[in-house]
Amino acid sequence: MGEASRISRYLYTVIVLFVIWIFLTSSLDIQELEIGLVLSLIVGALTYSIFTESGLANLHPKRVAYAIAYVPYFLWAMLMANLDVAYRVLHPKRPINPGIVECKTVLDNDLGKLALANSITLTPGTITLDVKGDRYFIHWIDVKDASVEGASENITKPFEKFLKVIFP
Amino acid sequence: MLKRAFAIITLLFIGLWMASALSGVDFGADRMLVGKYYLNNVMMETGAVNTVTAVVVNYRGFDTLGEVTVLFIASTGVGALLWRRKKERTARTEGSVVLKTGARILLPFIMLFGAYIFIHGHLTPGGGFPGGATIATAFLMLYLAFTSYEIEHRVFEPLEGLAGMGYVTVGLIGLAIGGYFLFDWIWQTWGWGHGNIGRLFSAGFIPVIYTLIGLKVGTELTGIVDNMVKEEVSE
Numbered sequence: 001m002g003e004a005s006r007i008s009r010y011l012y013t014v015i016v017l018f019v020i021w022i023f024l025t026s027s028l029d030i031q032e033l034e035i036g037l038v039l040s041l042i043v044g045a046l047t048y049s050i051f052t053e054s055g056l057a058n059l060h061p062k063r064v065a066y067a068i069a070y071v072p073y074f075l076w077a078m079l080m081a082n083l084d085v086a087y088r089v090l091h092p093k094r095p096i097n098p099g100i101v102e103c104k105t106v107l108d109n110d111l112g113k114l115a116l117a118n119s120i121t122l123t124p125g126t127i128t129l130d131v132k133g134d135r136y137f138i139h140w141i142d143v144k145d146a147s148v149e150g151a152s153e154n155i156t157k158p159f160e161k162f163l164k165v166i167f168p
Numbered sequence: 169m170l171k172r173a174f175a176i177i178t179l180l181f182i183g184l185w186m187a188s189a190l191s192g193v194d195f196g197a198d199r200m201l202v203g204k205y206y207l208n209n210v211m212m213e214t215g216a217v218n219t220v221t222a223v224v225v226n227y228r229g230f231d232t233l234g235e236v237t238v239l240f241i242a243s244t245g246v247g248a249l250l251w252r253r254k255k256e257r258t259a260r261t262e263g264s265v266v267l268k269t270g271a272r273i274l275l276p277f278i279m280l281f282g283a284y285i286f287i288h289g290h291l292t293p294g295g296g297f298p299g300g301a302t303i304a305t306a307f308l309m310l311y312l313a314f315t316s317y318e319i320e321h322r323v324f325e326p327l328e329g330l331a332g333m334g335y336v337t338v339g340l341i342g343l344a345i346g347g348y349f350l351f352d353w354i355w356q357t358w359g360w361g362h363g364n365i366g367r368l369f370s371a372g373f374i375p376v377i378y379t380l381i382g383l384k385v386g387t388e389l390t391g392i393v394d395n396m397v398k399e400e401v402s403e
Contacts, residue, residue, distance in 0.1 A: 039283045047276040114269040
């Protein structure tokens with residue numbers, strides 16, 4: 001996906017900052033909103049070139065809907081992974097089989113890669129060590145399949161369903 | 169061994185001496201002489217809800233000017249110590265995509281939050297110094313994540329000076345209007361924001377000064393970081 005126009009990127013940054021400001025102050029006092037708008041415009045002007053590449057396209061309804069749906073999905077995966085690790089810790093035989101595996105991803109923009117890496121790290125049992133191109137190097141507490149395809153099936157695929165729509 | 173034992177015994181004596189001096193003060197005892205005055209009059213006299221801010225900027229504004237001067241001297245001193253004819257960043261390893269993208273995403277949020285802290289100095293804990301330090305953190309993050317990042321020097325250094333001059337100018341206007349340096353003319357002479365105590369547009373010149381201090385501290389600490397990460401390049 002190419003770079004959006006400067007105006008679109010700037011507006012997107014301002015909108016995101018203003019929403020964050022409203023949550024931060026949790027007040028709809030007109031004075032807070034005025035200062036919030038001014039600060040969003042200033043901070044947006046300083047940072048939009050670093051912050052975003054695709055601009056307003058990020059607010060496409062389908063992508064926002066997928067992003068909202070991703071939150072409970074991810075929290076559930078996180079809960080399950082935590083219970084799994086707790087089981088491994090408490091089990092007297094300590095059934096672990098750690099190792100570093102290589103995974104492939106279909107995501108090709110940086111934001112998606114960041115989201116995937118953080119999702120992998122936040123689900124216990126897997127930690128992202130490094131990302132190079134479309135390869136992820138992941139430390140896995142219980143290696144079931146050391147091949148690239150097998151590991152991707154287990155680790156990255158479940159998240160990519162959502163992330164490839166959110167960050168095309 | 170003998171040196172260490174001597175040091176420990178000396179420290180024990182100093183500790184005992186200080187403890188015996190402090191033992192006369194009961195913890196939590198009401199010993200406020202000036203403090204009572206501040207707590208009772210702060211809203212009426214300065215319009216600020218945050219008493220610490222009112223004391224630091226309004227009642228004892230001169231000390232804050234001194235602190236800002238100390239920071240400026242520290243920044244200038246670092247600049248003078250590390251002055252070289254040709255300096256460049258010499259970082260060699262580029263961060264991973266996770267680090268770089270994370271820094272890009274976080275940057276505006278950190279800066280907005282820093283601005284939030286110094287704008288709300290008269291209402292919530294914080295003020296110009298924590299807000300400025302937060303903004304400097306955003307730039308430190310860029311310096312650490314990108315090997316080639318460098319601040320816009322033509323903007324940063326003049327902005328630092330202008331913010332400091334702005335603070336002094338606000339004080340001098342007070343001298344002209346009210347008769348002494350750092351007289352709160354916006355609150356006491358104009359009476360601006362009197363109906364607004366507890367809301368954002370209140371507290372006289374405290375938000376104005378804290379915005380200036382926030383800008384000054386932010387640019388200054390960033391300048392120190394900039395000076396320290398650069399190395400001399402041999403030609």
